[in-house]
Structure formats: structure tokens, C-alpha cells
Amino acid sequence: MTLAKIPLDTKSAEERLLRYLGIEGVSGHEKAISDAIIEDLKALGVPASDIYQDSAHEKIPLPTEVGNLYAYLPGTEPGPRIMFSTHLDTVPICAGAKPMRDAGRIVTDGSTGLGGDNRTGCAVLVTLVETLLKNKLPHPPITLLFTVREESGLQGARNIDPADFKGAAMCFNVDGKVPAELITGAVGAEAWEATIKGKASHAGVAPEKGISSTLVGSIAIAAAHREGWFGKVVKPDGHGTSNVGVFGGHDNHAAGDATNVVTDFVYLKGETRSPDAAFAARITAAYHDALKSAVSIVKDSDGATADLHFKGQAQYPSFNLPDDSAAVSHAKRAAESLGMSPTTVFSNGGLDANWLVNYGVPTVTIGAGQHEIHTVNEFVDLAQYADGCRLAVAMASLDAP
Numbered sequence: 001m002t003l004a005k006i007p008l009d010t011k012s013a014e015e016r017l018l019r020y021l022g023i024e025g026v027s028g029h030e031k032a033i034s035d036a037i038i039e040d041l042k043a044l045g046v047p048a049s050d051i052y053q054d055s056a057h058e059k060i061p062l063p064t065e066v067g068n069l070y071a072y073l074p075g076t077e078p079g080p081r082i083m084f085s086t087h088l089d090t091v092p093i094c095a096g097a098k099p100m101r102d103a104g105r106i107v108t109d110g111s112t113g114l115g116g117d118n119r120t121g122c123a124v125l126v127t128l129v130e131t132l133l134k135n136k137l138p139h140p141p142i143t144l145l146f147t148v149r150e151e152s153g154l155q156g157a158r159n160i161d162p163a164d165f166k167g168a169a170m171c172f173n174v175d176g177k178v179p180a181e182l183i184t185g186a187v188g189a190e191a192w193e194a195t196i197k198g199k200a201s202h203a204g205v206a207p208e209k210g211i212s213s214t215l216v217g218s219i220a221i222a223a224a225h226r227e228g229w230f231g232k233v234v235k236p237d238g239h240g241t242s243n244v245g246v247f248g249g250h251d252n253h254a255a256g257d258a259t260n261v262v263t264d265f266v267y268l269k270g271e272t273r274s275p276d277a278a279f280a281a282r283i284t285a286a287y288h289d290a291l292k293s294a295v296s297i298v299k300d301s302d303g304a305t306a307d308l309h310f311k312g313q314a315q316y317p318s319f320n321l322p323d324d325s326a327a328v329s330h331a332k333r334a335a336e337s338l339g340m341s342p343t344t345v346f347s348n349g350g351l352d353a354n355w356l357v358n359y360g361v362p363t364v365t366i367g368a369g370q371h372e373i374h375t376v377n378e379f380v381d382l383a384q385y386a387d388g389c390r391l392a393v394a395m396a397s398l399d400a401p
Contacts, residue, residue, distance in 0.1 A: 006338070006390040007135045008127070013389050014382060016040070017123040021099035021106060021115050021380075027152040030088040031065040033122065037088075037146060040126050041071050045133050050074075056159040060149055068156045069146040070164055073129065079140030080169035082396060083361060084128060085352055086121025087150030087157075087175065091374050106380040114378040116370035120385055121174035122146060124368050128392045139396045143168050147352050150175075153191075154316050157355035168361050170327035172395050173353045176367030179388040180340035182331050183365035186347040186354055187240065187273040188318030190280045194291055197307040199300060200264040208301040210262025214255055216306050217247060217266045219294035220287070229286040233274075240274030241348065242283050273348065275318050284312040316350050319357040327362035334394040340387070366391055 025033040038051055050072045057064035069088065075081075094113035099106050108114045125144050132139055143166050147156035165171075176183060196217055201210030221244055224230045233240045246269035249255040256263035268291075272283035288310045295308050321328050323344055335342035353363035368388025369381040 006131065006393045008131055008386060008390055008393070009134070010386055012130065013123065013127040013386060016126060017119065017380065017385060018099055018106060020119040020123050021097060024095055024097070025089055026092050026095055027089040027149045028062055028064045030148045033088050034066050034069050034146065037069065037122060037126060041129060044126070044130050046071055046073070046129060052164070054161060054164055056156050057148060059159040060155045062149070062152065062155070064148055066148060068148055068160060071129070071144040072166060073132070073139070073142040073144070075139060075141035077138045077140065079399070081141040081143060081167055083143040083145060083165055083168035083171040084125050084392060084396070085145040085147065085171055085173045085356065085363070086125055087118045087147045087352060088122065089149055089151050090115040090117065090119070091151050093374060093376065104382050106382065108376070108378065110376050113374060113376060114380065116378055116380040117373040118150070118175050118370070120368040120370050120380055120388065123385075124174045124388050124392050127389045128396060131389070131393045132396060137393070137397045141166070142396060150352055154350055154352055154355055157352040158316065160355065160359065162359040165361060170330060171353070171356050171361045171363040172331065172392065173351060173356070173363050173365040174368050174388060174392065175351060175365050177370055177384070178367045179384060179391045180335040180342040181367055182328065182342050182344050183347045183351065183353070184323070184328050184344045185275070185320030186318060186349065186351050187275050188277050188280055188354065189271055189273045189315040189350055190284045190312055191271050191315050192269070192284050192287060192310065192312035194268045194308065194310045196266045196268070196291070196295070198262070198264045198298075199304070201262045203260045203262050207262055210264070211298060211300050211304060211306050212262050213266035213306055214263040216291070216294045216298045217268055219297060220290040223290040223293065224287055227286065227290070229283055229290070233283055238274060238276050238279030238282065240272060240279055240283055242270060242272045242287070244268055244270040271315070275320065275346070277314065277318060281312070288312065316354040317358045319354055320346065321357070321362055321364065325362055327364050330398065331364045331366065331395060334398045335391060337394055337398060338387075338390055340391070
């Protein structure tokens with residue numbers, strides 16, 4: 001069914017978003033927002049028996065209050081099951097946010113982030129349920145998924161049991177800015193960490209007796225940059241990005257304790273990204289090689305070198321859906337039915353969609369007005385948020401191809 005107009009209760013949708021933005025829930029602390037969504041779904045008529053929380057939090061290595069949240073709507077007409085997803089958590093800069101209206105936006109007082117990433121998605125999914133049930137719109141069976149710990153490595157999505165999708169044929173993930181800017185592919189990523197154990201000595205009296213871990217790490221990073229493996233990486237056989245995000249010491253403290261002591265320990269943590277998993281692994285290997293080379297260069301007066309321990313591992317897989325795939329075609333038709341001009345883009349950031357596609361559900365990510373995310377300048381464009389709600393309803397009510 002092509003919809004020329006969506007019967008959206010804009011006032012209710014905006015009030016819901018404001019309320020959700022005021023509920024704190026950084027990664028690992030998603031219980032409060034999860035509970036609020038559960039109560040709202042029940043109030044809208046979703047039976048408690050059709051609401052389910054999994055045990056993903058028991059598998060995630062970091063403390064996490066609750067698992068991923070699911071809700072199921074029976075179809076009013078036959079058709080392939082459609083899934084809608086979003087994530088429950090926000091980043092730490094959003095803690096203590098005080099959302100307020102400012103003309104056609106929702107903003108904060110400038111001291112924190114807002115949490116539009118991804119309270120907009122949470123509000124869109126619940127508004128979708130409200131609109132479908134209140135207006136008795138026809139739709140196939142629907143699965144709603146709200147994941148935990150997306151912001152700390154897509155960990156909720158990674159630890160999903162695909163059986164909980166109930167056989168969904170496609171998914172639409174709400175986690176972006178412009179509603180009709182359809183994210184149909186994204187890079188994969190690897191994470192790596194290294195410890196460099198050197199030897200302390202008095203930096204003024206006998207620096208030659210020490211092995212500086214700081215120097216080893218610095219030489220390695222400089223070499224990675226010189227050889228084109230740091231930052232934007234473009235090689236004849238692949239491309240990607242990399243970063244060294246942490247250069248520190250023990251237990252999140254500084255590397256070294258005093259200026260007159262040769263630093264004996266450094267901890268490095270970095271990431272690599274690429275559309276090609278094999279090339280991401282190659283970037284990681286380049287850092288390992290640079291560190292091994294640096295270890296061989298830095299020696300004490302007796303010729304001893306530092307000990308290096310390096311570990312790299314895949315974080316999430318890449319994906320790229322063809323423009324003519326069923327999920328992308330469905331998203332385009334839904335957007336066009338509302339007078340939008342959809343475009344497809346490839347993201348250099350990870351999304352829950354990376355794992356959902358890996359688990360066999362083609363997933364397109366749409367936007368709902370979140371801007372300047374992860375900063376104190378964050379805001380939600382209310383017109384785009386409303387359009388995101390309408391697009392979700394169109395996707396649910398439009399006949400699948």
C-alpha cells in the first residue's frame with residue numbers, strides 16, 4: 001500500500017522524544033530507558049507476552065544492566081516479517097542532559113551532549129507502534145529491536161541470538177541524520193592493543209641504562225605515519241583508516257611517573273577500518289611490524305631491548321548491500337511514496353547493521369534528525385525527526401517487493 005500521507009501525531013511524537021532525551025542511559029546503563037520503552041509499549045496495547053529482553057548483557061565483557069529489548073507485533077495482513085532496530089545507549093558526554101526546545105530544534109544548555117544518538121531512534125520505533133495501532137494501518141508481522149552497548153563497540157548486536165528476529169526478511173535501523181539518506185553499507189573494523197615493557201633508569205644520571213617505552217611507541221607511530229598506515233590509508237590494493245587512540249600507562253594512568261625516570265611501561269590502543277576485512281587486518285599488521293622494528297632500535301647500554309606484547313582482533317564485519325536488493329528497494333519506494341528523494345551512502349562508521357547483515361538480515365539505516373552527535377553542540381531537527389517517523393510507518397505499511 002502506497003501512502004500519500006502518514007497520520008502522525010506530531011505532538012505525541014515530540015513529547016515522547018523530549019521525555020526519552022531526559023532519561024540518562026550511557027553504555028552499560030540502559031535499564032531506565034528500557035523500562036520506559038516497555039511501559040510505553042504496554043500502554044499502546046502491546047501485550048507483555050510480546051515484549052522480551054534477551055541475555056546479551058551476560059555475554060558482554062563489560063558490566064551491562066540489561067539485555068537487548070524486543071517487541072513483536074502480529075501482522076494484520078500476510079507478508080514477510082520486517083524488523084526495525086535502534087540502540088538504547090548514549091555516549092558519556094550526554095550524561096545529565098537537559099533537553100529543551102529551541103524553535104524547530106531540541107537542544108541542551110551547552111554543557112553536555114543531547115543523546116539524540118540514539119533517543120531519536122527509540123522514539124521513532126515507539127511512535128511507529130503508536131501510529132500503526134492507533135490508526136489500524138495494515139502491516140506484516142513486525143519485530144522491534146532495541147540494542148544495548150552500541151556506542152561501546154556494537155556489543156549488544158554482536159551478542160544477539162538471530163532466532164529472536166523471528167525470521168525477519170529485512171531490517172530498517174534508525175540511527176542517522178537525514179531520513180532519506182539510506183546507509184546501505186559500512187566499513188568493518190579491527191581493534192588492537194600493545195604493551196611495551198622497557199626498563200627504568202635515572203634520566204639524568206644514567207639514561208643509557210634505561211629502555212624507554214615512550215621512545216619505542218613514538219618511533220613506531222612515526223614509522224606507521226611515514227609508511228602511510230596512520231590516519232587515512234590508501235594503498236594500491238586497498239584503503240581504510242587507522243588511529244592510535246590511547247598512549248598511556250598502567251590502569252588508565254599516564255605513561256611514566258616523573259620526568260627524571262626513563263619510562264618503563266607504555267600501553268597503546270588503536271583501531272583500523274576498511275571495507276575489506278583482509279585489508280583492515282593488513283593495517284593492523286603494519287602497526288605490529290612498526291612496533292617490532294622500534295623495539296629492535298631502542299636498546300640500553302648492554303644491548304637489551306623492550307618486551308612487546310601485541311594483540312589485534314576483528315570488532316565487526318563490513319557490509320555493502322546492492323542498490324537493487326529487496327531491502328534497499330523497499331526503503332527507496334517508501335521514501336518516494338512520501339515525496340522524498342532517497343540516496344544511498346556508504347558509512348565509514350560502524351552500525352548495528354554491520355552485525356544484523358552478518359546474521360542474515362539485510363539492513364538499511366535511516367535518519368531521524370540527529371545532528372552534531374557526541375558533542376555539546378548536538379541537536380535534533382524536529383522536522384527531520386517527524387519525517388523519520390513517517391518514513392518508518394511507510395516502510396511498515398508499504399507492500400514488500
